[in-house]
Every structure is written in C-alpha cells, then in structure tokens.
Amino acid sequence: MRNFIFSIPTTAYFGKGQIKVLGQTIKAEGGSKVLLTYGGGSIKQNGIYDTILEQLNTAGLAYVELSGIQPNPRIESVEQGIKLYRDNNCDFILAVGGGSTLDACKAIAAGVMYAGPVNDLFVDASGLSSRIIAAAPLATILTMAGTGSELDMGAVITVGEDHKKKVLLHPLVNPRFSILDPEYTYTVPEHHTMAGVADILCHLMEQYFTPDVAAKVQDRMNEGVMKVVLEEAPKLLANPQDYDARANIMWASSMALAGFQFLLGKPGFAFPLHGMGHELSSQYDMTHGVTLALLTPAWMRYTMQAAPQHLPVFARFARNVMEIREEDDAKAAEAGIKALEAFYATIKMPLNLREAGVKQEDLDGMAAKAVENGKLGCLALLGKDEALQIMRMAF
Known part of the structure; x- marks a missing residue:
C-alpha cells in the first residue's frame, strides 16, 4: 500500500x-x-x-x-x-x-x-x-x-x-x-434521486476498480457502502419519505468521496467514467448520474477485454457486491455486470445512449473532448480511440 x-x-x-x-x-x-x-x-x-x-x-x-x-x-x-x-x-x-x-x-x-x-x-x-x-x-x-x-x-x-x-x-x-x-431530500423528484444513486455508485466503483490490491481496508469498506446503496435505493422508489433509506443514501454519498478515502494507498488517476460522462452532460445537458449509468457496463466490458489481467477485480466485485455465486472469474464478472444493468433498470436509468437521445454522429467529438487533457483511467488507459469504442458499446 x-x-x-x-x-x-x-x-x-x-x-x-x-x-x-x-x-x-x-x-x-x-x-x-x-x-x-x-x-x-x-x-x-x-x-x-x-x-x-x-x-x-x-x-x-x-x-x-x-x-x-x-x-x-x-x-x-x-x-x-x-x-x-x-x-x-x-x-x-x-x-x-x-x-x-x-x-x-x-x-x-x-x-x-x-x-x-x-x-x-x-x-x-x-x-x-x-x-x-x-x-x-x-x-x-x-x-x-x-x-x-x-x-x-x-x-x-x-x-x-x-x-x-x-x-x-x-x-x-x-x-x-x-x-x-x-x-x-424528501421532495427531490424520483428521477434526480435515482440519478444521484447512480452517481454515488460510480464514485465508489471508480475507486474500487484499480490495480492496487493491497489496500484491503479501503476496498472492503467500499464494498459495504456499495451494498448499502444497492439495498436502499429501491426502498426510495417504494416510499420517497422512507427516512432511514434517505439517511443511508445521503451518508453513502458523503462517505463515497470523503477525503477520497477509498483511493488511499492507491495510485491517483483521472476517473474514466466521469471523464466521458462530463462530455455527455456538456453536449446534451444530461443529468450527471444518468451519464455514468449509461457508460459503466460498457466500460467494464471494454476493460476486461483490453486488460484481462485485471479480470479478478471485476470477479471480486461480482461476488462481494452483486452476490454472484460463480467460481469461474470470467463468468462471474459478466454475471456481475448483468446484475448491475438490472439494478440500473430497477432505478429507471435509460438502457443505452440511443434511448437517452444521443446521436451516433456526436460520439467521435465527445470521445476526443473527453481525453483532451490526457488519458483517462488506470486499469486500461483510455485515449480518444478507446473512449470512442466504449461509447459505441454503450450506444
């Protein structure tokens, strides 16, 4: 560490x-x-x-x-x-x-x-x-x-x-x-509440998916907060004034980036999903959390293909957070992504960029802007071509 x-x-x-x-x-x-x-x-x-x-x-x-x-x-x-x-x-x-x-x-x-x-x-x-x-x-x-x-x-x-x-x-x-x-937060509209949930979850995941496996305290704490978010968000769909659910989601939001605690002992890097998501917000004035939910599964699948040596961290996420029971790492990781996609559907996020109103001809320009200050990520570095590939996968 x-x-x-x-x-x-x-x-x-x-x-x-x-x-x-x-x-x-x-x-x-x-x-x-x-x-x-x-x-x-x-x-x-x-x-x-x-x-x-x-x-x-x-x-x-x-x-x-x-x-x-x-x-x-x-x-x-x-x-x-x-x-x-x-x-x-x-x-x-x-x-x-x-x-x-x-x-x-x-x-x-x-x-x-x-x-x-x-x-x-x-x-x-x-x-x-x-x-x-x-x-x-x-x-x-x-x-x-x-x-x-x-x-x-x-x-x-x-x-x-x-x-x-x-x-x-x-x-x-x-x-x-x-x-x-x-x-x-009782009166926050459902869509914005759930977009906030997606933002919290992405903050946690981007600090979790790193090559440094020595920071075990940080990662185990992170897993616990992610599980709370997954458990509490559907309760707010059922009852927007569920105080305990609101309280847990609010504190999870605060803890996700408090002192960047879940990155401690790890390498610093430019968050790839936020880097690409900001361009969707810029181009389409799209709610920030929605952009992250749209891109995350595609980024996960791309990274597992481009940097297969990091497959174990995705399998660990699947087992410890998404509760997948599969011994083969590749199968477990894919099942974890599918479970995450099912969660996004549960909280009413769009299924893909097309459904969210993104035009395919805009992808190239957004990919270029996402990396104009340098490459993104750490498991697999993303330049313009890689960012474009992920956006196409998410389209």
Missing part, C-alpha cells in the same frame, strides 16, 4: 433538525455577512429557505442572495457570485442545494481570494488547482444526495461555448461544516 495523508476538515451535522446549529456555527467560524446561494427556488416551496432565514436573523447575521445556480453550473454564475461577495463585503458563503450549487460555491470561495480570472484556478499538471492559496469560508446545506461535494475538496464547473467541464480541486475549498438532514 502506498503512503497517504488522510484529512477531512469538514464537520458534518447529520440528522433531523440539525439546521438549529446554522447561525451560531457560522458566527463561530467568523462569519458576519453571508452570501446565501441556491438554485431554482425549490427551497422556498418546501420551507427550507424560511428556516435558514430564521437562523440567520436570530444569530444577527446579514446576508445577500445569489439564486438561479443551474444544474451543470456555469462559470458565469461563479463570476456573478464573486462580484456579489466582493461588492457586499461578505465574509462567509452558505451553499444550499445539491452538488451544482455546492460546486459553484467552492469556485466562488476560491475566486474571491484570487486577483485574476477564476479560469486560472482549475486543475493543472500537478493534479491540483495550484494557484489557489486562500479561500473564503464555506458551509453547505445539502438538499440532494449524489455528488459528495458536501464532504470533499472538488468542484466541476461548465466553461465556454462548448460547455467544457473543468475541475477545481484543493483542500482549501473543503466546507467548514455541512448540514445533512435526510428530510431535506
């Missing part, structure tokens, strides 16, 4: 009614004037917004609002937030929503402390956003589980006319604290 440093500087307030700590905890973190950010306004319909304002007012905190942060958040929203923060002399950021709002606010937090354009702050050859030297304090209130942004140091922002997804990654943008109340 390789050397690593493990740190999760974010405090998680998990459970019913944890919003009660909001005002005083912001003050304890040094906040006095808050940039309050959210998306399309659903928090005003379900009562979360009023509860937040009550907390801020009771604590004597001033605030200004940035609303309308869209899914697949654009850099224009980030730039708007930076301007609002500076013009109003804010000293704290509160992100309320799902991963899109949280990601935008991480970029705002870094951008307000940087003299140049926020475009400078995306990851570079070092693998981090090395120009980030400071960030404004940030807290989050999660209203949709999936991205894990509430407990990690990453953000994905859409930039430019070609809707390129760019990554911001730095420990300084970890939230100071995150409020995780499963009841706040």
